[in-house]
Amino acid sequence: MIPRRFSDLPEYAFPRLRALLERHPPGGDPLAMSIGEPRHPMPALMHEALTRHAEGYAKYPPIDGTPGFREAVGTWLTRRFALPADTIDPDRMVLPLNGTREGLFMAVMALAGRQKNGQRAAVLIPNPFYQCYAAAALAVGAEPIFVAATEENGWLPDYTSLPEDLLARTVFAFYCSPSNPQGAVASREQLGRIAALAENYDFVIGFDECYSEIYPDGPPPPGGMEAAVAEGVSLDHVLVFNSLSKRSNAPGLRSGFVAGGAGLIAAMTRLRSYAGAPSPLPVLHAAEAMWRDEAHVQANRALYHEKYALADAVMGGLPGYTAPRGGFFLWLDVGDGEAATVRLWCEHGVRVLPGAYLGRGDPRFIDGKNPGTRFIRAALVESPETLRPGLEAIAGLLRSTERKPAEATA
Ligand SMILES: Cc1ncc(COP(=O)(O)O)c(C=O)c1O
Numbered sequence: 001m002i003p004r005r006f007s008d009l010p011e012y013a014f015p016r017l018r019a020l021l022e023r024h025p026p027g028g029d030p031l032a033m034s035i036g037e038p039r040h041p042m043p044a045l046m047h048e049a050l051t052r053h054a055e056g057y058a059k060y061p062p063i064d065g066t067p068g069f070r071e072a073v074g075t076w077l078t079r080r081f082a083l084p085a086d087t088i089d090p091d092r093m094v095l096p097l098n099g100t101r102e103g104l105f106m107a108v109m110a111l112a113g114r115q116k117n118g119q120r121a122a123v124l125i126p127n128p129f130y131q132c133y134a135a136a137a138l139a140v141g142a143e144p145i146f147v148a149a150t151e152e153n154g155w156l157p158d159y160t161s162l163p164e165d166l167l168a169r170t171v172f173a174f175y176c177s178p179s180n181p182q183g184a185v186a187s188r189e190q191l192g193r194i195a196a197l198a199e200n201y202d203f204v205i206g207f208d209e210c211y212s213e214i215y216p217d218g219p220p221p222p223g224g225m226e227a228a229v230a231e232g233v234s235l236d237h238v239l240v241f242n243s244l245s246k247r248s249n250a251p252g253l254r255s256g257f258v259a260g261g262a263g264l265i266a267a268m269t270r271l272r273s274y275a276g277a278p279s280p281l282p283v284l285h286a287a288e289a290m291w292r293d294e295a296h297v298q299a300n301r302a303l304y305h306e307k308y309a310l311a312d313a314v315m316g317g318l319p320g321y322t323a324p325r326g327g328f329f330l331w332l333d334v335g336d337g338e339a340a341t342v343r344l345w346c347e348h349g350v351r352v353l354p355g356a357y358l359g360r361g362d363p364r365f366i367d368g369k370n371p372g373t374r375f376i377r378a379a380l381v382e383s384p385e386t387l388r389p390g391l392e393a394i395a396g397l398l399r400s401t402e403r404k405p406a407e408a409t410a
Contacts, residue, residue, distance in 0.1 A: 013357035028349030043296035049286035056281030065096035072291040081226035092262040100256040108136035110271040112171035124173035126157040128359035146362035155184035178211040178326025181377040185325040188222035192231030211327035213247040236261040307380040348393035
């Protein structure tokens, strides 16, 4: 009865982590660094808008949101990514989502087929990756291609070097910058080359930018839309996804958006009219107020700066540590991610995620190895005081990790 379509998906990362650790008592007060759930305060203007518009819960909301929401997102994108003023027509190029996760999935449902040019369709996925991407590929019967993103390629997948025959059957590509889990940030030129590749090979590029507002001092991470414009590529093959979950510390509000080529947005809107869950009106009003406000985003970023500084102070210079260039995860080479996870839990009560649970072996890349095996992912979401003992425990582990030079980056 149950279709085999998703049988290729392993158990989700968090149940796997529970199964790994449940036999062991914690060796200290439990400290969760495994889940990337923001912990900073939600902006007061969200509460105010939700209350003010609460009567909107009495209505079925429109699938394409409100003109005010679309306009606020269009204005934000234009300002944040310095887009030419006429780049975005909000009514045709912006669609609200219940958080980006469902939108990332539904984009593939709406826009990708099972075949292309007489061959099985392919969906390009950075590896390691946000797990929803793989489910989206399998849902349409396409082949997920897990493109290794390791230290050798700056922790980002290099789609431009993939073979012609693979690109010719690609229907959709996911690209995440700042990336989860590695905290890598692609340059505008890199993003532009990928947008151009999508145009040349006629596939859709979905830029997952939900960590775009969390970054250290310096220029903000560039985005896919500005890169496409700078490269002179039309937005007909480009989608960008963003959300209030990380930017505004409201993961439970379930509010995000997708923006891009009008044809792509029309196709997504059509499918969502049948099968999507529209964002409630009070949520759309609150989201509109939040996209129009930058003060709370700056305050949020300042809190992350304290934690970047703490991580640098505790781990700077240690082998296996790379300071993130965006987002709130540390991606640490500990030799054996599962063994290190068990050790941190048993000796210190520190809960991290084995990198292998976010990656996959793919025979086309790095000899079929899972690029996450040597790593753990640790989230910098708690306060610096809470995090300090966890970071110190991880630093101790990094110091004691034996590294054979040849294996250092595998
Ligand atoms: C890379 C990435 N994309 C998308 C999401 C989905 O976020 P949301 O659905 O809350 O917008 C997450 C959440 O953790 C993520 O890490």
